[in-house]
Amino acid sequence: MTLKITNISKTYSNGVQALKNVSLDIPNGMYGLLGPNGAGKSTLMRILATLQDPDNGSIQLGDIDVLNEKDKVRETLGYLPQEFGVYPKAKAEDLLDYFAILKGITERRARKEVVEALLRQTNLWDVRKQKLGGFSGGMKQRFGVAVALLGNPKLMIVDEPTAGLDPAERVRFLNLLSELGENSVVLLSTHIVEDVSELCTRMAIINRGEILLEAEPLKAVEGLQGRIWRKIVDKSMLSLVEYEHNVISTKLLSGRTVVHIYSEEDPGNGFETVAPDLEDVYFTTMSGHVGNLKPETAL
């Protein structure tokens, strides 16, 4: 099953153009949607989750027309929104059971089985009798995952899921997702590069409503081989370096600044070559050296 997004645009009533002619082909497996805050990720995710309608364009999931057959989509959808709450007075087990009914698992025994499996899977089994109001952010997030996983969705939309998780929880969670990705479409939006690099077989970078790059992470990194250079400079030198080179990112390291620049040949000047990683891909794309971003708008 593939998710085919064609020419989706969305403009909000306040004039913000959240998506501009976005087209993507998303196959089975984990797909990362990378972009800064406000890039349009959540809008795209909500459109895919049937919560919003684009102004134009079309979306196909297999043979389902996502925009016009919402009911069909919902039957196969798992959605974990960026932000959500719970009924504070409800117990984890009861509420999950309730959602299982809402998702169409009507048979009592089956429901019990699924709820138990998911609670164990998300490591909430021990606290299943406790009220959700007392849960920590990570536990709530895992509960949300359990809800999203109910009913073996073929399309899984997870919107910045790792934001509130501690490192261990994050690893657990991503494992869970990747296994799920083996036979469904899992779309993961994030602004954390590691999430994508560790898991996703394909990815897209989005900014200001436009897809800047659509690639396989490994290939994209490979493509930057030998073009990323690094130098540690004093803070005072930074503006000079920025003036002379195509700086893609700066980072503080023990009080001095590490500068990464993009250059197709050796820039000299004390720069050393580094092995690029996905972060470099991200920043190179964001500054317009690769991908769809037109240089004039980038500067």
Added chain:
Amino acid sequence: MRFWGIFKYEFSYQVQRFWTWLIFFALIGFGFLFVRVNFIADALYSDSFVNTPFFIAGATVMGCLIWLGMSAVVAGEAAARDVQTRMHPLTYTAPISKLEYLGGRFCAALVLNAFIIFAVQLGILLGYYAPGVDAGILGPFRPAAYLTAYAIIALPNAIIATAIQFSLAVRSGKAMASYLGSFLLVFMGFFVAGALLWKRSLGTLLDPIGIRFIVEDLAHLWTTVEQSTRLIGLEGNILINRLLWLGIALVALFVTYFGFRFVHRTESNWFNRILRRKKMYSPSPTRVGVIDSTPVSVPHINRTFGFTMHVRKTLAFTWDSFRTIATSWAGLAMLLAVPLLTVLIVADQMVSGGMPLVPITARVISVLTAPLSAELSRWVIIPLLLIYFAGELVWREREARLGEITDTMPGSEWPPLLGKFLGLGFVLVVFTLLQMGAGILAQVLMGYQHFEIWLYIKILFGLQLPEYLLFAMLALVVHVLVDQKYVGYLVAIITYVFIALSTMFGVEHNMLVYGAGPAWSYTDMGGFGSSIAPWLWFKAYWAAWALLLAIVARLLWVRGKESNIRVRLQWAKQRFTRSTAWTAAVAGALLFTLGGFIFYNTNVLNNYRTAAEINKQRAEYERRYAKYGSIAQPQLAATTLHVEIYPNLQAADITGTYRLVNRSTKAIDAIHVATVPRVKTKAVTFDRAATSVLNDEELGYWIYKLEKPLQPGDSVQLKFQVQVAQQGFRESGADAPVVANGTYFSNEWLPAIGYQKSRELISASDRREQGLKPRPMIASLYDQKARKGSSGGIAFEAVVGTAKDQVAVAPGALRRTWQKGNRRYFLYATDAPIGNELYFFSAKYKVHEAQWKNLDGKGHPVTIRVYHHPEHTTHLEGMVRSIKASLDYYTKEFGPYRHKHVSFVEYPGNGDGAGIHAEPGLLFYEEGFTFLKPEDPESFDFPFAVVAHEMAHQWTVPYANVEGAPVMSESIAWYYAMKAVENALGPAQLRQLINFMRESHVRAEIRRGEPLLRGLDPYMSYRKGPFALYTMSEYVGAEKVNHALRQLLEKHRTTGAPPATTLDLYRELRTVTPDSLQYLLHDLFEVNTYWDLETKQATAEQTETGQWQVTLEVKARKEVFDSAGVETEIPMEDWVMVGVLEEGKSIHEPLYLKMHRIRSGEQTIKVTVPRKPARAGLDLTNLLIDSKPENNTIEVKVNQTGKSAKIISKNAKQQKEVIL
């Protein structure tokens, strides 16, 4: 400064909100409409203006009530917005103090509310001064009237409500909790103060809104002059009430302030803290940081997405909704507090005028039920709660921020909508069940065993529950459509106000007011009668509407992130599938079929007219035919009827003959006949040649010209035929006069002779609206023309036929009864003239018979017949005993009983009991009367007194229909009854009767209007009049007063004598009153006199002879109030009873009881009594009207040393002791 910053920000934030202005303008609109509809339209009987301070205060109270329902959002937002938007970590950590934070927020809300509630005053002003008001009914503009109403009612209400709403919202962290505050106040005002504690004046204090202490109290306490001029003042009960509630508000604020902390809000509550569960929250997973590589093994489960899932989802939503409500505070209030209070209320209501009632199920149920539109009933809290719950349910997912998750789940929008409705319905079912339990529990507590569970179920579940369910659906739909929580509440409340006050908005027909319909009725005798079918048709019609509304709500149900109207319409288009279309088509078809059928019944088969149309028609009648009002017409001398009642067909056929006699001095050449449009009048014929010259069927006016005029003294026969049949049902319900069991009707259906003055519009406002000149309510006492000669009554004979298993009753003595085929016939004929009001009854009666013979053997025996419902038997013995006692006493004192029979007939109705109607020889009582029960032989026997009173009407003097008429009829009859009670049951029962009569008119201090001679209202005729006669009988002797009354009766009962007025009564009383007491007669009858008697001190001292000398320090004062209520003090030199009582002895065994002359001012009285006194004072039996009778007597202090008493005794020598 930070306080000021917080205040300013909050104020400007809310001033910019839509809801603030919605409430503001809604209140202006309400004030305007209220004034226009209630005051301007009702303007006015007399010459008082419509913009009096009193009216303005009343409108302000009603406005406050509406404000309370709508504006809780203001305080709620100010108190809880930070927590609700989860911004509180930012504000709580700012360097501000609690006082600045809470104070600033509260003050902003308060100022805003004070501003919003001022809209009521603006609306009232607009109502008076916007174009369209006749300037003649407006008095001078008095800003003080608006300002005092605002300052005393509105502003304190705003402070109280804001404080309570604010406190609740702060405490719960939810803005909506403020609505609970509003609810609590309404609950106090309507439920607690209104129902439970009303009789005790606590009710006035506990009402936080003003319904009781302004609208009810002042309306009764103030004279008309006061009502038109006096400003509301902060004094008395109003002051205490305001202080009490401001105090409560202050306490609420203090508690809030001290309970509030700038801390993280946890979910634990006091309940958890108390329990201190061993396992506090430790919900961290046991394995931390482990990379768990077990594969995802979520079992693959088949899901179903069809009908099964929708049903299962609906049930899940239902259960979740029910649990949410049932475990919330408001839910607990509804499912716990209300039913518990209901037990008390039912017990409290099982009393009629101080008499306990048998708590039969039908009566208990009537306490438990009310139509949705009864806006001032105590059950108004249920729709308010439903609006609140509906909002909570519609917003449940989104408020928990779960909306995005649930919205992406499979299935249509039906399950949440239906589930929430059913959840609400389930709450209502449980509530109804608990109410039923409360009713039964109340019955058990009162020792009543006959529960009639099935009747409870039929009425509470079958009739009351659907009423609530319809409204629940409406409330849900409003919230769904509005899709803004606060505005949703406002719109829902406005919708409810419209339903409850629809006539105020000019909408009357039940087909136009959501959920409305004709009322059902239930009595033991008549069952539901035919009231259920029309009720059902209307409710089915509204159910079809509800279904249609549900479809619209489903189509526009917000699902997803966007909710503007364009997107929602687009969804609606997408969701409008074939099956939806079919459902909508079915609902629409149902709507049109039912609506059409109802319309056919109410407006085609029957004549539907609005109140305005009816008024117009009555005005037209007067305009066209009033000119015939004074022409000579023959008078009715005899009526012969043949009445066929068909209980099963709900029809009756009447044929009749009138004998009309020309008692005037001129020849009459045309006979004017009045008919009733509701029935078919056919075949009006005369026994001499006559031609119809006018036939106005619509207004019911016919003129027949006689070929040969009817000469004075000559008579003519008029024959007619009347058909009564129920065609379908009317807008107001079945309204069938002939019913399966318990038919009763009067001769108002039969043709009448001449212009019918009773059809004229009476109220000044109606007449003004129709362009008619005002007419007096009743002719003046001094209007000689109004005292036309009496007709001397009519002779009457009737054959009444009814179904075989029923008994028919008509005026006159039963002469014969026979059966013919399937029907049973009764012949009734009079043995003495009766009035021209005829009543007919038919039901499955049982007849209880008794005979009465005169004690001295003289006169004829009288047959007593009580026609009663076979199951109602407990009252029979008492009733007959009272009838006999009445006959005993009245025949002895006032003259013979004129008939050889007396019939008491029961008819359906759950009225409060005292409603017996008396016609000559025929008296009829509502079923309710049979449920009055004296607790034991010693206790007050109210039914005895009522029957004695009604029997006394058999001796009522023919009286003229002028001012004072009710005094002639009711006052004298009650005086008779008092005497009959004393004669038959003894002085102790009389004492209880008098106490009862005083108690049920606690407001004896109303110093209103006209003197007794011109008395019209119930207080004058049922209380002041009988007391005045009783006082005279105590002062001059009963035999003298009785003699005067007998004289009066004998003079006016003879044929041809003019009817009596209060002036005749007054003349007879003066004849029997000695000169020394003429002043008293004058004080009681001719002017409004109030005595203010007070015993300040009473001391006693034992003399050497062993006797006791009692010294009384008393104060007296006498005032006269003129008809406008202006008081003048009159010097007093009156005879007043001075009495001394012994410990534990009643007034009937006094140590001392003698008349003394008491003058105005303070004085000392000294009397000597043989034994130790306990209590002493003036006018012990309250013969003189005193607004504070409780201070007439005082405890006697016994002096051990004799000194002080001696000094007083010196002064006392001036006080001459006079013994009458």
